[in-house]
Amino acid sequence: MDVYFLGTGAGMPTTKRNVSSIALRLYEERGTFWMFDCGEGTQHQVLRSSLKLSKCEFIFITHLHGDHLFGLPGLLSSRGHQGGTKPLTVFGPPGLGDYMKIVFEVSHTQVPYPLVIKEVDGGVIWSDDTFSVTALPLDHRVPCLGYRIQEKDRPGRLKxxxxxxxxxxxxxxxxxxxxxxxxxxxxxxxxxxxxxLGESIPGRSVAILGDTRPCDHAVRLARHVNLLVHEATFMEDRVEHAHEFGHSTAKQAARIADRAGVKKLALTHFSSRYKDEEQMDQLLSEAREVFAETYLAEELEAIAVDAE
Structure with missing residues (x-):
C-alpha cells in the first residue's frame, strides 16, 4: 500500500506541478488503485505513470472546486477506451451527481462500464471485509470532505x-x-x-484530506493513522491569507499531525507562488519544527504506508 501523487499544486497547474489528484495503490491487497480528486490534466499524469485506468476501482472527490474536479469527465471517458469494463463508483459531496449528469448529457458522453455516482456527507461510506472508508466534513469555503481509509486487522502468521x-x-x-x-x-x-495463528496484524490507515482550515474533524480522521496527507497551501507568513481562503499553512498541517498522533505526514496542494527548491525547503522546515516526520509530496512519486 502506498500513496502516489499525480498532482500536488493548488489552484492552477504550473510547469512543475499539476493540480490535485492522488492514487492510493492497493495492488497487493486488492489488485486495484483508488483515486482521490481528479483535477484537470489528471489523465495525462496517469499516462506518465505506471497506473492503468482499468485498475481504478473507486474515485473519491473531496469538493467541487475545479482544481479537484475538472479532470473527472475526461478520465471516466478514457477509462472505457483503455479497457476498463469493471464497475466504478465515484463518491463526493452533494452536487457531484448534477455536475456529472450535465457534463455527460451536453457532451453526449457514454461509458461502457457500470458507473455509480454516490453523494455523501459523512460517516462510514463504504466497507467490506478488508477495508472501510469514513468521510467527515472539513472547514473550507464550499462543502468539502476528508477521507480515512482503514485496513481491517489481518489474521496472524501461521505457525x-x-x-x-x-x-x-x-x-x-x-x-x-x-x-x-x-x-x-x-x-x-x-x-x-x-x-x-500468531497475533492478528493491525491494519494500516491513511487519512487524505481535502482543502481545509485547521479543524477538529481533520484531527478525528487522522487519529493515529500511519500516513496523513494534508494540504499546505502557504507558509506561515501567509497564515491570514490561508484562513481567508479556507486553507492551511504547512505549520498548521504539522500541528494537526501532532495532535492526531500520526506516524507520518505528507504535505501537498502547494501554492504556485512557491516556484523554487529553496522556498519548498523553507516550507518543509516550518512544518518539521512542529512535526519531524513530515515530507513533501512530489509529482509522480510515492510515499509508503508503513505498518510502523
Missing amino acids: FELLKEKGIPPGPVYGQLKQGKDVQLPDGEFLFAASV
Whole structure:
C-alpha cells in the first residue's frame, strides 16, 4: 500500500506541478488503485505513470472546486477506451451527481462500464471485509470532505513449525487456517485456527484530506493513522491569507499531525507562488519544527504506508 501523487499544486497547474489528484495503490491487497480528486490534466499524469485506468476501482472527490474536479469527465471517458469494463463508483459531496449528469448529457458522453455516482456527507461510506472508508466534513469555503481509509486487522502468521510437527503438509488446509477457519483433519481431529495463528496484524490507515482550515474533524480522521496527507497551501507568513481562503499553512498541517498522533505526514496542494527548491525547503522546515516526520509530496512519486 502506498500513496502516489499525480498532482500536488493548488489552484492552477504550473510547469512543475499539476493540480490535485492522488492514487492510493492497493495492488497487493486488492489488485486495484483508488483515486482521490481528479483535477484537470489528471489523465495525462496517469499516462506518465505506471497506473492503468482499468485498475481504478473507486474515485473519491473531496469538493467541487475545479482544481479537484475538472479532470473527472475526461478520465471516466478514457477509462472505457483503455479497457476498463469493471464497475466504478465515484463518491463526493452533494452536487457531484448534477455536475456529472450535465457534463455527460451536453457532451453526449457514454461509458461502457457500470458507473455509480454516490453523494455523501459523512460517516462510514463504504466497507467490506478488508477495508472501510469514513468521510467527515472539513472547514473550507464550499462543502468539502476528508477521507480515512482503514485496513481491517489481518489474521496472524501461521505457525508452520507447529503444523509440520502435526504432520500437516502445505496445501489447502493452510489457506483455510490462514483465513481463520477451523478445519477437520482426515483422522477426525479438529484443528482450531486460533491455535496455529500468531497475533492478528493491525491494519494500516491513511487519512487524505481535502482543502481545509485547521479543524477538529481533520484531527478525528487522522487519529493515529500511519500516513496523513494534508494540504499546505502557504507558509506561515501567509497564515491570514490561508484562513481567508479556507486553507492551511504547512505549520498548521504539522500541528494537526501532532495532535492526531500520526506516524507520518505528507504535505501537498502547494501554492504556485512557491516556484523554487529553496522556498519548498523553507516550507518543509516550518512544518518539521512542529512535526519531524513530515515530507513533501512530489509529482509522480510515492510515499509508503508503513505498518510502523
